[in-house]
Amino acid sequence: MAADYQAADSVGIVEPRTLHFQEPVxxxxxxxxxxxxxxxxxxxxxxxxxDNAVLVCHALSGHHHAAGFHSAEDRKPGWWDxxxxxxxxxxxxxxxxxxxxxxxxxxxxxxxxxxxxxxxRPYGPDFPVVTVRDWVKTQARLADRLGIEQWAAVIGGSLGxxxxxxxxxxxxxxxxxxxxxxxxxxxxAQNIAFNEVSRKAIxxxxxxxxxxxxxxxTSPQRGLMLARMVGHITYLxxxxxxxxxxxxLRDHAYHYGFDAEFQVESYLQYQGERFSENFDANTYxxxxxxxxxxxxxREFGNDLSRAMAEARCRFLVLSFxxxxxxxxxxxxxxxxxxxxxxxxxxxxxxxxxxGHDAFxxxxxxxxxxxxxxxxxxxxxxxxxx
Amino acid sequence: xxxxxxxxxxxxxxxxRVLDLGCGDGTLLDYLQREKGVTGYGLEINPEYIEECVxxxxxxxxxxxDEDRLGNFRDQxxxxxxxxxxxxxxxxxxxxxxxxxxxxxxxxxxxxxxxxWRLRLYQMWSGRxxxxxxxxxxxxxxxxxxxxxxxxFEALCQEHRIRIQSRTxxxxxxxxxxxxxxxxxxxxxxxxxxxTR
Numbered sequence: 001m002a003a004d005y006q007a008a009d010s011v012g013i014v015e016p017r018t019l020h021f022q023e024p025v026x027x028x029x030x031x032x033x034x035x036x037x038x039x040x041x042x043x044x045x046x047x048x049x050x051d052n053a054v055l056v057c058h059a060l061s062g063h064h065h066a067a068g069f070h071s072a073e074d075r076k077p078g079w080w081d082x083x084x085x086x087x088x089x090x091x092x093x094x095x096x097x098x099x100x101x102x103x104x105x106x107x108x109x110x111x112x113x114x115x116x117x118x119x120x121r122p123y124g125p126d127f128p129v130v131t132v133r134d135w136v137k138t139q140a141r142l143a144d145r146l147g148i149e150q151w152a153a154v155i156g157g158s159l160g161x162x163x164x165x166x167x168x169x170x171x172x173x174x175x176x177x178x179x180x181x182x183x184x185x186x187x188x189a190q191n192i193a194f195n196e197v198s199r200k201a202i203x204x205x206x207x208x209x210x211x212x213x214x215x216x217x218t219s220p221q222r223g224l225m226l227a228r229m230v231g232h233i234t235y236l237x238x239x240x241x242x243x244x245x246x247x248x249l250r251d252h253a254y255h256y257g258f259d260a261e262f263q264v265e266s267y268l269q270y271q272g273e274r275f276s277e278n279f280d281a282n283t284y285x286x287x288x289x290x291x292x293x294x295x296x297x298r299e300f301g302n303d304l305s306r307a308m309a310e311a312r313c314r315f316l317v318l319s320f321x322x323x324x325x326x327x328x329x330x331x332x333x334x335x336x337x338x339x340x341x342x343x344x345x346x347x348x349x350x351x352x353x354x355g356h357d358a359f360x361x362x363x364x365x366x367x368x369x370x371x372x373x374x375x376x377x378x379x380x381x382x383x384x385x
Numbered sequence: 386x387x388x389x390x391x392x393x394x395x396x397x398x399x400x401x402r403v404l405d406l407g408c409g410d411g412t413l414l415d416y417l418q419r420e421k422g423v424t425g426y427g428l429e430i431n432p433e434y435i436e437e438c439v440x441x442x443x444x445x446x447x448x449x450x451d452e453d454r455l456g457n458f459r460d461q462x463x464x465x466x467x468x469x470x471x472x473x474x475x476x477x478x479x480x481x482x483x484x485x486x487x488x489x490x491x492x493x494x495x496x497x498x499x500x501x502w503r504l505r506l507y508q509m510w511s512g513r514x515x516x517x518x519x520x521x522x523x524x525x526x527x528x529x530x531x532x533x534x535x536x537x538f539e540a541l542c543q544e545h546r547i548r549i550q551s552r553t554x555x556x557x558x559x560x561x562x563x564x565x566x567x568x569x570x571x572x573x574x575x576x577x578x579x580x581t582r
Contacts, residue, residue, distance in 0.1 A: 130396065161412045335446060337460060339446070339457075340458075340462070342402075342424070344447045345444055345446070345447065346435075346438065347445075347447055347448075365436075368436055369432075369436050372440045373439050374437045375440070380442065
């Protein structure tokens with residue numbers, strides 16, 4: 001694929017920056033972070049009225065690098081480069097796009113691998129479990145810092161979509177639109193079960209050392225690899241794996257042993273290994289926990305309609321037909337609650353074979369609809385509704 | 386504005402909440418939103434239409450009317466539920482009609498009248514399933530799987546104790562001529578009803 005930084009629809013070479021926040025933040029779980037850093041990338045220009053800003057929220061293993069390249073030699077663009085850039089659905093000619101690494105992450109924002117100011121050692125397992133609410137709270141601080149009183153839109157897929165939902169409920173005046181893609185209003189028992197398998201894979205790795213692996217100068221890479229392999233299967237679909245690998249063998253013969261003989265096996269191992277080299281195990285534990293806990297209806301008597309009634313923004317909700325991690329029915333629950341609460345919402349189920357990962361994969365209908373919606377966002381009268 | 390929508394428009398009050406079943410490209414809701422301050426949603430399954438609704442800023446929800454799936458909406462959520470030229474295309478028109486009046490106080494329904502004299506003649510002379518400009522499809526490849534006449538529809542309403550508040554029967558250009566009014570089931574091509582419980 002000829003994605004390069006000089007392409008007309010690329011944001012080009014981008015540079016992350018680290019913003020330091022001095023004021024302590026009280027977290028949902030009761031802990032207080034005395035201070036924190038957020039790593040941020042921005043694309044496009046904030047206009048004089050500061051009303052064209054869009055916040056992009058990342059998913060489980062995501063980070064701030066959503067679009068463009070870090071250098072001319074960089075081979076891979078940011079994780080949502082398909083959707084962010086000049087003329088793309090999130091058009092950087094019109095919008096000022098803000099993308100960050102959430103706290104608890106492992107790409108530069110304060111997280112388990114950061115130094116605990118109290119001890120001078122890495123936080124490790126002492127880093128508090130953060131929730132979607134906590135992320136949104138720190139994102140609001142980021143908006144304050146950037147001089148953005150109200151987002152034109154808050155956008156995210158999967159766990160990112162949950163952040164968009166949370167923004168709409170808890171900061172209703174601070175966004176005009178929420179784009180919620182391949183998300184769910186709460187995880188099912190099956191979802192939580194998969195997360196638990198991932199966590200157990202990590203914590204049962206002998207190199208885990210109760211989360212203090214950095215102090216032992218090691219990392220539970222095998223566990224993290226297994227966790228990612230399980231996760232990866234749930235992000236794809238039977239059809240997409242079938243199309244990509246089928247029963248293809250690496251060298252056309254059975255060897256009657258247990259090494260990776262099928263292509264799908266070596267693919268999963270490769271993905272798992274690469275992931276485990278670049279991701280922090282404590283962050284993985286924390287992010288999956290944050291998914292498990294997400295349930296905005298909980299504080300509204302388990303009534304999602306009441307939660308959604310807090311919102312003032314308009315919504316675009318999208319799901320993908322082959323997504324079985326957060327199947328279309330989950331998105332429909334959000335839509336029904338919004339209709340019930342008399343909020344503005346449009347919803348579409350995009351046909352795709354790519355499972356949960358479809359939100360990251362270019363698909364004609366998806367991109368067209370997303371673009372049509374974002375054009376409305378850019379053109380509508382600019383006032384809080 | 387589309388002629389059939391012009392017929393419907395006076396029946397929808399300012400500021401009311403409307404659900405448009407099979408909303409197409411969102412023309413009606415777009416108009417009602419701008420001219421009458423109406424709020425609501427369209428349901429549609431055609432991807433191009435859905436995109437057009439989004440482009441116009443009309444709330445559209447991708448949902449099939451056919452799977453008895455309107456159950457996701459609560460009773461009496463809307464003032465008016467509209468269904469234009471879709472009754473004959475759903476699997477259970479009777480259920481669609483009763484659902485409309487569960488969801489809303491009032492229903493507005495339009496459909497092609499299969500009692501129209503030309504259709505009757507067509508079948509009588511050629512012995513084949515009628516086709517016309519309003520019904521241009523062949524019998525084996527048509528979305529219109531439950532065609533009915535003005536009298537059929539009224540019988541259905543009676544059976545379900547649905548009150549007909551008004552009826553307009555028009556020609557293909559949505560004009561209401563004196564002869565349409567005189568002999569609706571024979572001379573009307575399109576029927577427009579306003580119903581309630």
